[in-house]
Amino acid sequence: MNDGPAKASPTLEDVAREAGVSRATVSRVINGVRNVDPGIQDVVRRAVEATGYVPNRAARSLVTRRAGAVALVVSGAGEDEAAGEGPQAPFRGQVLADPFFGRITTGVVGFLRARGMHPVLMLADSTDARKQVVDYLRQGHADGALLVSTHARDPLPELLVGAGLPCVLFARPARPLPISYVDVAHRDGGALAADHLVARGCQRVASVTGPLDVLASRERLAGFQDAMARHGHPYVPAVEGNFTLESGERAMAGLLAEQPDLDGLFVANDLMAQGALHVLREQGRRVPEQVAVVGFDDSSAAVSSRPALTTVRQPIEEMAAEMTRLLLDRVDQPDRRLTSVIFEPTLVVRQSA
Amino acid sequence: MNDGPAKASPTLEDVAREAGVSRATVSRVINGVRNVDPGIQDVVRRAVEATGYVPNRAARSLVTRRAGAVALVVSGAGEDEAAGEGPQAPFRGQVLADPFFGRITTGVVGFLRARGMHPVLMLADSTDARKQVVDYLRQGHADGALLVSTHARDPLPELLVGAGLPCVLFARPARPLPISYVDVAHRDGGALAADHLVARGCQRVASVTGPLDVLASRERLAGFQDAMARHGHPYVPAVEGNFTLESGERAMAGLLAEQPDLDGLFVANDLMAQGALHVLREQGRRVPEQVAVVGFDDSSAAVSSRPALTTVRQPIEEMAAEMTRLLLDRVDQPDRRLTSVIFEPTLVVRQSA
DNA sequence: GGCACCTGGGAGAGCGCTCTCTGAGTGTGT
DNA sequence: ACACACTCAGAGAGCGCTCTCCCAGGTGCC
Secondary structure (H helix, E strand, C coil), X not given: CCCXXXXXXXXXXXXXXXXXXXXXXXXXHHHCCCCCCHHHHHHHHXXXXXXXXXXXXXXXXXXXCCCCCEEEEEECXXXXXXXXXXXXXXXXXXXXXXXXXXXXXXXXXXXXXXXXXXXXXXXXXXXXXXXXXXXHHHCXXXXXXXXXXXXXXXXXXXXXXXXXXXXXXXCCCCCCXXXXXXXXXXXXXXXXXXXXXXXCCCCCEEEEECCCCCHHHHHHHHHHHHHHHHCCCCCCCEEECCCXXXXXXXXXXXXXXXXXXXXXXXXXXXXXXXXXXXXXXXXXXXXXXXXXXXXXXXXXXXXXXXXXXXXXXXXXXHHXXXXXXXXXXXXXXXXXXXXXXXXCCEEECCCCC | CCCXXXXXXXXXXXXXXXXXXXXXXXXXXHHCCCCCCHHHHHHHHHHHHHHCCCCCHHHHHHHHCCCCCEEEEEECCCHHHCCCCCCCCCCCCCHHHCHHHHHHHHHHHHHHHCCCCCEEEEECCCHHXXXXXXXXXXXXXXXXXXXXXXXXXXXXXXXXXXXXXXXXXXXXXXXXXXXXXXXXXXHHHHHHHHHHHHHCCCCCEEEEEXXXXXXXXXXXXXXXXXXXXXXXXXXXXXXXXXXXXXHHHHHHHHHHHHCCCCCEEEECCHHHHHHHHHHHHHCCCCCCCCCEEEEEECCHHHHHCCCCCEEEECCHHHHHHHHHHHHHHHHHCCCCCCCCEEECCEEECCCCC
């Protein structure tokens, strides 16, 4: 009745008055700490309901020194780091439009929402932006960072570690760093492709690689070559691409000129594989009958290509979820030993091989 | 020297002591309010530098009642709203991986970062999740919501309006609602496609539409048909798709069976257009020589298709930036009249038409 | 029966910031 | 010369919450 105007949202105090208990007790019920008499719990819960109370995050954060949020930082190529585009960022400024990134987001959001948390999205593509990220975290708007770097020598991980901010990487850092990360066994992925091509009976295989200054590219190739060697093919021709469609087309053309009797191909990502498919079709090669093609990523390009791509799939959503778990663990227990998790890729068989 | 251990991050108090002024003065300098003696400003700024001070967001939010953050809510298809997938969400649970969404994010982040803000990413794909979104905002973690709905009868806009939370939509709501939005002139986009096909000399054109329960699909078609009528083609055959690659293939096959002498085609999105291209190639039609194809969206599919797609481009990044501007305006001045902004699409000419 | 111990609730001190109010100092008008 | 406005810094009261103390009452043990 006369419980005030209550135009502004109700506070703990209001609920306490309504329930006839102290502020502390309401707080205890809401946060489920210590024993509170079940009867009183009920009364409090009813009062919460009646007042339409929602806890004020700022007030809570102020005293707990926890934001209850994490940052999802995409450390992409930007102004001052032009050359050497990363694996998943073929176009400048398009980082976020990359479905690869979308899958990460899906995994992160999926994990966090179960805990009532949500990621703050940040872009760190310049020295300024990186400083902004560090400051933002220091201001306490987020308790830690999930970091997705699109190029190898990203300085952000070091900055974060230096500032003592909890942080987990997607993909192993180029330089060893005291930092957790999740990654996929790229070598095993390459091996998967090799095994599949050999099992299909391919005899003269080749590979289109990603940029070889990227660790993942080297690993995929190494895994592929090692497995081919085990199958009795010690030498596998390889041409370097840069993960773009055009580079895939170029690489394929080069490979065909050099080795016209090619019958199997492993391409380090789907977009380049799609380019390879275009060139093969132009030159009248039937896929998979004459040339079998295996991609990497299982991106939307794999599904929309004709023939649809057989490809190596990374469990990105699970990796992203695990990355998030690692971060929250770290936030809760800053002193625990750093752990990283490596995931196994799988082969998705479609039409191209 | 003996300025304390300063292990924990420094507070305003620390800076004030260092500068030999009061807390209030430091606050004034940092927030740039009222006149402060330039000399003192300098001293304070130096003290900030010296202490490595960063303002605590929670404390600030507590008193200003502003989070300094906005939510970017993707209200996608989920458990309880299975049927009738939205325009940009061909696959369940993949909403975030859609490049369309990525472009929105890019625009939003681009606009916000200039103001030192960053979006909190939320997914609202179930009744529970929607409640979570509303609660989250009510808790004050974000000052308002940018809402991207992937289907027409999304109840979230009404929930937010009902709760009195500032909110701007991407795309006009299906039902009229007291809410701001940005959108593209879909009709004009359809007209752009028609004009281009006619200018190329196409005589027998057809269209593959999006799901006709989606407003945007109807508008694109209407714009296309109206323009064709103006060019003396009062009747244009149209087949309905659902924005997926497969539906584009199906629609194209149907259209060709019905009208084998087709020489021009407008497809309501690029993914379906890519499907149409596949079918045309299979049936030996040369694009653009025998059949000219115009898509919609200017997505990555448009670039990676062969031939690359001529397509209608929505200025999504700018739209997203404007949406953000509208929201921040609204947060600052809740009583101002609602405004919405409609953008003009443009035609991107590539090989397919 | 006295003491220690445990359980469950209240009081109150802050967390770090903003912002209003107050008051000292400096001009300006008559 | 005095009153008055004006400028700019300081004091201090919270914002809404958590969490540590403290205390009352009940229980178990010797």
